[in-house]
Amino acid sequence: MRTIILGGTGFIGSALARLLVAQGHEVVIPSRRPEKVPMVLGAQVRGAPFDGKTGAGWADFITPETGIVNLAGENIAAGRWTPEVKARIETSRLAAGAAVLDAIARADAPPAVLVQASAVGYYGARGPEPVDESAGPGDNFLSRVAIGWEASTQGAEALGVRRVVIRTSMVLGPGGALEKMLPPFRLGLGGPLGAGTQMVPFIHLDDEAGAIAFLLHTPGLSGPFNLAAPQAVDSRGFARALGRALGRPAFLPAPAFALKLLLGQMAEEVLLSGVNAVPARLLAAGYRFRHPTLAGALAQALVAAPGPG
Known part of the structure; x- marks a missing residue:
């Protein structure tokens, strides 16, 4: 299969591109600088022109x-989250969705499948009870962003395109959120965020890419899928596990008031709130996690993570 990945040079997209190439698939990445794509991801990955708004330059790569x-x-x-940052968060997602629909409209025939990104933030702030894909959305900023992100490509379904929505949790790998956590934890200054009782859904980068590839290549699967490992953990448990993986103490909490003072609404919705998103539909479809536990996911992620200094 040929796969076109918007956001293909990012943290998740580059891992997915490399996995698909290893599986023998053709990968095309629309980019404002398409000539740079093979330099970043290897000669087997092709770049295509992208203006960030339409399908011009890459729609011709779409086949049935x-x-x-x-x-x-x-x-x-x-x-x-300043007002300007919040606007960019929303408009960047809506623009990408509009570009996908424009590309499909320009193509001679629609694609076989569309995988649309979203996030477990769709569900809003929840308690420790498990939340599967049947749950409704929350009512905070992240929920509204996710609702709009998901809806941005819904029009593809009317054209007969099988559409999958991936509600992704925190992705653990070399880079991403883990990279920002490591410095204080390596110094023995890490710990839970706030009270530490908020749930922290996670998934290893290998499973994030693996699950997307699985959903791409499994006919009949459509609709929302939570991309989160089966193991539930709260912020306190996450801090303990990361401390153990690094051989460092991890008992110093980051006070909620300090996080709110520093980061405002972003701290409240991203760091101090959580949801116990469970991968019910992914497991039912037969996906097997490579790193189902937090200890295993952290151990593998830290192998490839850059060291101190």
Whole structure:
């Protein structure tokens, strides 16, 4: 299968591209600098022109056997959510979705499958009870972003495209959120965030890419899927596990008031709230996790993580 990945040079997209190439598939990544794509991901990955708004330059790659994966969107956890940052978070996702629909409209025939990114933030802040894909959305900013992100490509279904929505949790790998956590934990200064009781759904980068590939290549699967490991853990348990993996103490909590003072609404919705998202539909479909436990996922992620200094 040929797979077109929007956001294909990012943390998740690059891992997916490399996995698909290893599986023998053709990968095309629309980019504002398409000539750089093979330099970043290898000569087997092809770049295509992308203006960030339409399918011009890459729609010709769509065939009835093609898969599209839309991962494009502004990072939600880069810092304080100013009004400008919140606008970029929302508009970047809506623009990418509009570009996907435009590309499908330009193509001679629609693709076989579309995998649309979303996040477990769709469910809003929840308690420790398990939440599967049948649960409704929350009512905070992240929920509204996820609702709009998912809806941005819904029009593909009317054209007969099988559409999968992936609600992703925190992805553990060399880079991403883990990279930002490591410095204080390596110094023995890490610990839970706030009270430490909020749930922290996670998935290893290998399983994030593996699950997307599984959903791409398994006919009949459509609708939402939680991309989270089966093991439930709260912030306190996550901190203990990361401390153990690094051989460091991890008992110093980051006070909620300090996080709110520093990061405002972003801290409240990303760091101090959580949801126990469970991969019910993914497990029922037969996906087997490579790293189902937090200890195993952290051990594997830290092997490839850059060291101190």
